[in-house]
Amino acid sequence: MAHYRLETSWHPVEGSFGRLTFTLFNLSAEPLSGFSLAYTSETRVADEHVCNGGDLKRRLAHFHEFLPHDGLSVPPGGHWRFTVEGLTREPKHATAGVKSAYLTFGDGRHVAVAFGDLMLEGRDDGVAPPLLPPGRVEEPYSLLPWPLSLGLKAGNLPNVLYPAAKTQPDAIKALCLVVELYQRLYPANNVPFSLSTVKGGRAIRFVTESSIAAFAYELRFTAHEIVLSSADAAGRQYGLISLAQLLHGARAEPEIFKFPNFGAIADQPRYDWRGCHLDVSRQFYPVADVTRLIDILAWNKLNIFHWHLTDDEAWRLEIKAYPALAEIGARRGPDEVLVPQLGDGAEPRFGHYTQDDVRRIVAHAASLHVEVVPEIDIPGHSTATLLSLPQLVDGQEAPDSYRSVQGYPNNALNPAVEFTYEFLGKVFDEMVTLFPSEYLHIGGDEVARGSWLASPLCKALMERENLAGTAELQSYFLKRIKVMLSERGRKLAGWNEVSHGGGVDRDGTLLMAWEKPAVGIELAQEGYDVVMTPGQAYYLDMAQAEAWAEPGAAWAGYAPPEHTYAYEAEGELPEAVQEKMRGIQACIWTENFVSRAYFNRLVFPRLAAVAEAAWTRLERKDWNRFAAIVRMWPVL
Template identity: 85%
Template sequence: MADYSLETSWRPVEGSFGRLTFTLHNLSAEPLSGFSLAYTSETRVADKHVCDGASLKRQVAHFHEFLPSEQLTVPPGGRWRFTVEGLSREPKHVTAGVKSAYLTLADGRHLPVDFGDLMLEGRDGGVSPPLLPPGKADEPYALLPWPLALGLKAGDLPATLYPAERTRPDAIEALSQVLSLYQRLYPVEDAPFSLRAVEGGRRIRFVAESSIAAFAYELRFTAHEIVLSSADEAGRRYGLISLAQLLHGARADGERFKFPNFGTIADQPRYDWRGCHLDVSRQFYPVADILRLIDILAWNKLNIFHWHLTDDEAWRLEIKAYPALTEIGARRGPDEVLVPQLGDGAETRAGHYTQDDIRRIVAHAASLGVEVVPEIDIPGHSTATLLSLPELADGQEAPDSYRAVQGYPNNALNPAVEFTYEFLGKVFDEIVALFPSEYLHIGGDEVAEGAWLSSPLCQALMKREKLAGTAELQSYFLKRIKAMLSERGRKLAGWNEVSHGGGIDPDGTLLMAWEKPAVGIELAQQGYDVVMTPGQAYYLDMAQAEAWAEPGAAWAGYSPPEHSYTYEAEGELPEALQEKMRGIQACIWTENFISRAYFNRLVFPRLPAVAEAAWTPSGRKDWDRFAAIVRMWPML
């Protein structure tokens, strides 16, 4: 426990976004004076604000530093209270408050401060509803995602499943990989497979069947064996995962779930892009966590891991040509170039992935049929990049001439600085050597309105190329980036704003529609391949209910698990454009994930819900069945 504790509350105020009250308690045995209080919070103080009892010394995006009056001394057991009115948005949930706090003393020391969730005053916060019903499975089989077709009769529970005699080595290797996956996810449970015949077990016979569609599989259960037919490695793996799931459910909840003795399963995915995105810039996740998340994706038959490696808050990928990117850009702290953000306190927090880490993660994902798509977020969201390599900026551009929606000033790579392209070329060279994915995601989102317009170099570029405004400058930049990726044998993926200002050539371009569902239809009409990832349904950082006590973000409303499950991403997409719809993706943005408990509360069961929406035809989905099964599924 720290010697200091900070309590925060919010009260609605007519005509504004309300008033924050901060109360710092001195729990130490010494009086406190000559200090400043720093904290991080997504509820930012606006430029125009009124502060009673303190003054704002410094603010950088979510980082705030307040000063008391010079003569203030807080005695042992005493407190300092101040209020702020004039906020960037109205807080909606407990997680909209302080995410970290510390004191800086006159001698430069930084002392930790305990803190809690944001308290609500002057209004009823509502009641959090249950996020899952008890669930009911009319067909007693634990399968997620639910298969395309199924006709089964339950029977006795086998001791284990094992390969038939003379099974090919590649099939035994596939069975061994799924066995290892299960043992990592459920380390204390009995193994579903054995590599040798076991008395009381059931044998699996593997059949290569060229008439079966890619990624599909068929399972036939008879009195003596299980026949697993597929045309490719992926289909075989999905069939083995389904067998492991069936056995797991029958063992874990034998009253509700059974193992089939007779019948068939015919299954294949609805979409070919079934993705999950993870932001590791706001919060860093060690290699072990990344490997486990990929295991969870494979268990849920998701096949894309979209890895958001850079943002304003940090650059997480080792680039040997530019070591400063991680030496500076992967470190945040009171005495670092990057100030604390979103959970950083008195101690420096640092973390990045070495290229050996990347190779290990990519290989692990590939062994499970998961493609790793890296994202380097450009031209916006580049504060960490620009502070690591200041030569990327136009030195004549006025500081704080524009701000991103998150509050970062001048945070976009300048399209008129030629070093920008030299830098990105070397970065891309190293990325394509590490990631075999056909796509490289370049972000392209949330460039601030008015970005670059005070840059003399951009003014000259606009005149020379006959460009008007920020969006056309971005289009110019992204066209050059697409050409650079094409030269390296890669396709460009990006967020939906890539289409702005004239966009880029849709051929070979994949865009993710995140702002609202209708955007995906507009992109398809423009000729882009589309992945649907609307914040209103598939952003797993959104709160799951309207109640104040629910953790999460609020900009896209709230999204209970049932909504993520039942939502139909295709919407009103005309049949003529169906081929442009590549699939769907869940996104895990980590501003609110300052604990493992919050991560699991927000991501599960919504991630398996999106996985079933990506795999299972709409007419085969059943919310009550899903709720009965998903309780047994693994979390991080």
């Protein structure tokens, strides 16, 4: 049992964002004195606040440290209570409270503090509705995403599927890859495929058919064999995954799902870009978790893994030219350069991906026809970078001259510091050897208003280049970055704010519209290729219901799985610019994912809902069918 426990509650107050009450219980056998209390929370205390019973000693973004009044001693079994009014926003859910806590004593010791959810006072907390209905199927086949066309007749369930005689080695290898994928996702289940002929099974005959579209496949079922036709390896894999899904459902829920004996499936993806993003800066995910997520993407026929490798909270990629990025920028803790954030407690937390790790992950993804698109977030969201490499800072710029929306001071790479470009050039040089992807994502989001305006170097740059304000400085910076990427054979991808201040050359640029759906329309009309990933539908960290007890973020409202499933990004775009829409993407931001249970509760089944929206045309979608099938789908 913990020696100390922190309970927190929030009470609404008219005319403000409410009042927080903190109660620290001393469960030890000794009096508690001479300490400070540190905690991390997305509900941040504002500069202008009133604290009764204690004092704010230090705050940096989500990190807070409070002191009791002088002379306080908490006896065994006693408590210390203080309140704070003056917050940067109103909490909406129980997960908006404390994410980690610890005490620091005068001798430098840090001791963990247990804590619970943020309690709601003085208001009804609402009731969270069921997120999935029981589901109902008109056609008894477990396929997700649902195919373009299907005409099948159910029959006997084969024991297993196996390659027909004289199958080519490349098709055998493809089948082996999918059976291994299935074994990783469902290790307790019988495999769907065998490489050997099995009595009671059914043969798969592979046909290469050049008239079939790229990434498409066709399946024809007879009593004796299944013919899988495709023009390329990706289409063949998608066909094999569909066969594995059909067999999986018929075995798992035989009273609902069947395996076809006769008929055909013709299928191809709706969009080229069917993506899922993962933020590994706020929370670090080891290689095994990343590869499992990629397995889940492949099972759902998603083909892009957007890997968000850097942010204010950490830099996670080994760069041999600058080892400090991993040595300093990937560590957070009470005595580290980067203070605790978002779940870090008394013990330091660290983690980064070596270049060998990256090569393994990229190769694993490629074997499953998933492209890894890496992101280093610049020029904003760069606190970890700047603290790791102080030579990137304009030393004449006043500290805390601007703050990001998350509360980080002076967190953007300076466009007027020439070392910025030398640094990024070396980073890009190493990244292009690791990631063969067409695009390199450079972020470009949430650069704080007023960034760099107190920098003498930037003032001189603005005068020299006739630039006005932060947005035009960012455009100047990103134009140089785009040239650097082009010189290395890569195209620029970024968030929608890349378009600000004049943006960059539209040719070879892909922007992700995240703030709201209307932004995607504006970008397409400006001539950018667009991936739609609006927070209101496709951000999988958003709470799934309005109720207080439902976990997740709140800035974009809430998105139940049915809303995520039904949302049609294409429907927002005028017909004249629909060709600029490359596809859609789910985003997994990890501020709220301090446990595996929260990850799985928030990401699934919404990730599969996005996958079906990316693959399946509107007229083929069916929420009740999806709900019946997705219950059998894997989680992290």
